[in-house]
Amino acid sequence: MTKTLSDLLQRDLAENPVITGVTADSRKVGPGTLFAALPGTKVDGASFAPGAIAAGAAAVLGPVGMETFSVPTVKVEDPRRAYALASAAFWGRQPPVCIAVTGTNGKTSVAGFCRQIFARLGHKAASMGTLGVVVSGPGVADQQLTPPGLTTPDAADVAEMMARLAADGVTHLAVEASSHGVDQRRLDGVTLSAAGFTNFTQDHLDYHGSMEAYREAKLRLFDTLLPRGATAVLNSDSEAFGVFAASAVTSGQSVFSVGDDGQGLKLVSRALAPHGQILTVEAAGQTYTIDLPLAGGFQASNVLIAAGLCIATGEDTAAVLKALESLEGAAGRLQRVGRGARGGEAYVDYAHTPDGLETVLDALRPHTTGKLIVVFGAGGDRDRGKRPLMGEIAARLADVAIVTDDNPRSEDPATIRAAILEAALGATEIGDRRAAIRAAAAQMAEGDVLVVAGKGHEQGQLVAGVNHPFDDVTETLAALEAADV
Numbered sequence: 490m491t492k493t494l495s496d497l498l499q500r501d502l503a504e505n506p507v508i509t510g511v512t513a514d515s516r517k518v519g520p521g522t523l524f525a526a527l528p529g530t531k532v533d534g535a536s537f538a539p540g541a542i543a544a545g546a547a548a549v550l551g552p553v554g555m556e557t558f559s560v561p562t563v564k565v566e567d568p569r570r571a572y573a574l575a576s577a578a579f580w581g582r583q584p585p586v587c588i589a590v591t592g593t594n595g596k597t598s599v600a601g602f603c604r605q606i607f608a609r610l611g612h613k614a615a616s617m618g619t620l621g622v623v624v625s626g627p628g629v630a631d632q633q634l635t636p637p638g639l640t641t642p643d644a645a646d647v648a649e650m651m652a653r654l655a656a657d658g659v660t661h662l663a664v665e666a667s668s669h670g671v672d673q674r675r676l677d678g679v680t681l682s683a684a685g686f687t688n689f690t691q692d693h694l695d696y697h698g699s700m701e702a703y704r705e706a707k708l709r710l711f712d713t714l715l716p717r718g719a720t721a722v723l724n725s726d727s728e729a730f731g732v733f734a735a736s737a738v739t740s741g742q743s744v745f746s747v748g749d750d751g752q753g754l755k756l757v758s759r760a761l762a763p764h765g766q767i768l769t770v771e772a773a774g775q776t777y778t779i780d781l782p783l784a785g786g787f788q789a790s791n792v793l794i795a796a797g798l799c800i801a802t803g804e805d806t807a808a809v810l811k812a813l814e815s816l817e818g819a820a821g822r823l824q825r826v827g828r829g830a831r832g833g834e835a836y837v838d839y840a841h842t843p844d845g846l847e848t849v850l851d852a853l854r855p856h857t858t859g860k861l862i863v864v865f866g867a868g869g870d871r872d873r874g875k876r877p878l879m880g881e882i883a884a885r886l887a888d889v890a891i892v893t894d895d896n897p898r899s900e901d902p903a904t905i906r907a908a909i910l911e912a913a914l915g916a917t918e919i920g921d922r923r924a925a926i927r928a929a930a931a932q933m934a935e936g937d938v939l940v941v942a943g944k945g946h947e948q949g950q951l952v953a954g955v956n957h958p959f960d961d962v963t964e965t966l967a968a969l970e971a972a973d974v
């Protein structure tokens with residue numbers, strides 16, 4: 490069915506061309522495309538409008554105050570939102586059940602758990618986020634549809650992917666809502682059935698400027714994107730729970746809280762088990778025992794949020810909680826890699842925030858009878874305030890801390906390491922990540938635990954615009970072998 494500019498922007502227009510595509514990237518424009526000229530963080534999209542028109546753009550959408558071009562030009566107060574809504578209207582179909590999860594840490598884990606739970610319960614389900622788009626279904630092998638990229642993709646990409654998934658029979662979709670993504674309206678076109686919140690701690694101050702602005706961005710998932718009457722699944726153990734609960738209630742949503750004080754799912758107890766942990770959970774007056782094959786208190790929190798989201802969309806509580814017993818952790822999140830030559834266990838994890846690092850070291854301490862060894866760094870062109878906080882945490886919670894490089898991007902790696910080391914008393918500095926991992930593996934003995942943190946699933950080390958192939962899992966395995974002499 491053809492769609493016109495007026496259909497996509499939901500307004501009467503004097504000139505109403507047929508639209509054949511929607512994009513905010515002039516390089517993707519073809520004949521008949523609606524080009525959204527968005528003011529960006531680096532450049533003004535309007536400067537690419539003449540090129541877009543030359544490439545065939547049928548209309549330009551942009552902010553109030555933008556110049557008028559030689560094709561129908563529509564100016565609106567919130568062009569990013571209009572772009573997202575136009576993209577959704579253009580692509581049309583969405584999986585009937587879409588849920589989103591936000592929070593500083595745990596989004597990828599929760600989205601992946603939701604996908605797995607829905608699939609175990611007989612639905613064709615997908616997750617969209619840091620690890621790309623993955624589809625799972627009953628009796629079908631997991632299918633990776635897109636590679637890892639942005640945590641929350643561009644609005645037109647989200648809309649196109651939702652239509653493709655719906656056409657492929659996917660009925661349940663779990664999306665990661667990053668603060669950048671919510672702030673930039675990348676999810677404004679998604680019709681949500683439920684939304685989840687994991688936690689709120691320091692990250693991304695480079696982009697948001699203050700913790701308040703960062704929190705506002707996350708709150709927007711509830712106060713603007715989640716419809717009235719839908720369910721907000723909130724982590725009762727987060728310090729920010731009250732703020733998120735108040736926002737959800739004010740927005741006419743029901744709150745389903747999970748955690749130690751959860752009203753929807755209450756975590757009564759947690760006991761370590763060799764393969765993970767045993768959870769006792771109360772739900773609607775019933776007590777359930779869950780044999781969870783994942784270690785760490787944070788994973789207990791993540792699985793309860795995922796379970797809450799699935800229950801909020803109408804799944805049976807007992808069946809959802811049973812499905813937790815066969816969950817797999819997301820790649821590179823507390824992923825066990827192997828055993829040291831003289832004993833000990835090595836893990837790769839994606840902790841790249843102070844809270845993430847503290848959480849993963851706390852999670853591993855009970856599994857450590859010898860030394861807890863951590864190899865980590867901090868990303869360049871990202872929140873600089875994280876660096877000393879992560880240094881202090883590693884020095885305090887690990888027995889051996891090795892500070893190395895993690896995607897320096899355009900920054901001087903030595904300067905990043907120095908900012909971490911300033912607060913990491915007793916830590917060792919080894920800039921080369923491979924050498925750092927090898928030095929750590931060489932120290933491993935029986936009872937020790939090594940965690941290589943910060944890069945998880947990532948396949949490259951970004952240095953001065955060049956992505957050098959690098960995989961922490963492969964490097965850690967090689968280091969364990971090299972230490973076996």
Ligand SMILES: CC(=O)N[C@H]1[C@@H](OP(=O)(O)OP(=O)(O)OC[C@H]2O[C@@H](n3ccc(=O)[nH]c3=O)[C@H](O)[C@@H]2O)O[C@H](CO)[C@@H](O)[C@@H]1O[C@H](C)C(=O)N[C@@H](C)C(=O)N[C@H](CCC(=O)O)C(=O)O
Nearest residue numbers: 513514515527529530531532534537639640641643667669
């Ligand atoms: C800071 C940030 O979030 N930037 C994102 C944003 O770019 P922007 O709008 O600021 O872009 P810009 O480069 O100033 O350009 C302005 C406009 O001109 C357009 N343009 C540009 C060049 C051209 O030739 N033609 C053209 O039309 C661009 O498409 C854009 O619409 O919108 C783009 C399209 O969606 C994103 O690709 C881009 O992500 C950059 C690459 C990025 O690194 N983002 C990271 C920080 C990010 O978004 N991370 C979050 C959080 C992860 C987490 O939770 O930890 C994520 O969701 O991944």
Ligand SMILES: Nc1ncnc2c1ncn2[C@@H]1O[C@H](COP(=O)(O)OP(=O)(O)OP(=O)(O)O)[C@@H](O)[C@H]1O
Nearest residue numbers: 593594595596597598787822838839840845848849
């Ligand atoms: N609930 C949690 N609380 C604290 N830390 C967590 C929690 N869940 C995960 N983490 C830590 O954060 C790391 C990243 O987890 P995950 O990828 O699920 O988070 P994310 O929010 O998707 O991250 P990103 O912002 O990069 O998308 C994990 O490897 C772990 O170290």
Ligand SMILES: N[C@H](CCC[C@H](N)C(=O)O)C(=O)O
Nearest residue numbers: 841867868871895896943944
């Ligand atoms: N989504 C996060 C990932 C950080 C991963 C870490 N390896 C780094 O490069 O800082 C970000 O873009 O801030």
Ligand SMILES: [Mg+2]
Nearest residue numbers: 596597619640
């Ligand atoms: Mg993620």
